[in-house]
Amino acid sequence: MSKFIVRGGNKLTGSVKVSGAKNSVLPIIAASLLGEEGVSVIHDAPPLDDVITISKVLESIGAGITYDNNVMRVDAQAISSCEAPYEWVRKMRASFLVMGPLLARMGHTRISLPGGCAIGTRPIDQHLKGFEALGAEISLGQGYIEAKINGRLRGAKIYLDVASVGATENIMMAATLAEGVTIIENAAKEPEIVDLANYLNGMGAKVRGAGTGVIRIEGVEKLHGTEHTVIPDRIEAGTFMVAAAITGGDVYVEGAIADHLGPVISKMEEMGVTIETDENGIRVTANHPLKAVDIKTLPYPGFPTDMQAQMMALLLKSEGTSVVTETVFENRFMHVDEFQLMNAEIKVEGRSAIVTGGANLKGAKVCATDLRAGAALILAGLVSEGTTEVSGTHHIDRGYVDLAEKLSALGADIWRVSVDEPVLEPAKKKVELEEEVPLFKVQPTWV
């Protein structure tokens, strides 16, 4: 076990390079299971715990994987199993993304039910609705979901009740090998969906419209390995942008794609942060005081929920009161309790948090309750009086490559220490979601 120790007070300056996107590489690795011929080569696959986890899932299915210097090679020509066991799906929800590819390729799949987690219940009804529409028979038993098809999946028109990123990806991957045309309506539009579609097309698929609300997939008989470079991680980039702004620094975020960060850039500019963009990255400079702004998270191209916690840290250092409204996940304010331990004044009212700016943050022992909460606490630690200790680092390691090293190279006083003591509990016990996760918002027809 480890902790990050942060000593506040340093302005960040210099240049930092963004790694490949976690939320792209995970579905891309899962999609590699569709390659019946040849090997896929994935460049800029970031060395994250989540990447290791999904690789283990693929290996357990019989794929051959090598991973060296951020290049992953996946040979799925001879996969033998169609099951993703509990030990991996429990560790990372995105393991569920192997369901679509396995169903399409093997005609049968058995995946452990992904439970709810800290940020919300996260049902999978839209994934299953899509698979059913494509002709799969779905059953549930002993904590596993099983899907089977008689022959081949059949193209269908699927309207998603929520523009779910994971459901769009899972259905899109399954549909690549279906007979006929599949149309996904109210599809998610995230850049990671476009990256996945580009990867699938490189494998020989016919996916059109990714990045819009309507995706059309014409099924093909077979897919093959391909070579692909993962897009830069817009959430990691946004996190460094906030790090620059919160410390009143001057940082060039190399690799950040401004088009992917529209709402983050706009909100930071509204606050008074200076943002200059070019084709290679984004420069962020800030002179305090910054102005308070209101934020509402929405599916892309709205403000990303994955930047909400980090932005809240920045708002704590602005002048005035901000309202942060979380509309994507129902329990994504757990960082608030931890911020309060650092002397922050924030009041949660339903889906909104009212943030009082001008906080005189003080270092404290805090706990990362989820990935972005962890990043946000580190950001707050950068401008707190004294020392902040952030435990729960396993959450942070899921999504940030060398976060402490990268911040430290920009001048932050941050390092990681090993600890033997038990991991610190979050400030208030999180809502006990694990016991009562309603996996299906709508009762599925097949139960």
Ligand SMILES: CC(=O)N[C@H]1[C@@H](OP(=O)(O)OP(=O)(O)OC[C@H]2O[C@@H](n3ccc(=O)[nH]c3=O)[C@H](O)[C@@H]2O)O[C@H](CO)[C@@H](O)[C@@H]1O
């Ligand atoms: C690995 C990955 O890419 N993770 C991202 C992905 O997660 P993920 O794909 O899990 O998120 P979704 O877009 O599916 O979830 C968005 C909302 O839809 C709901 N929902 C989802 C599926 C479903 O079948 N039924 C349903 O009701 C969820 O509970 C949530 O309230 O998108 C989220 C929203 O941008 C991001 O925060 C995550 O970082």
Ligand SMILES: C=C(OP(=O)(O)O)C(=O)O
């Ligand atoms: C919620 C996130 O990821 P995941 O869907 O993998 O839990 C995230 O990246 O902030």
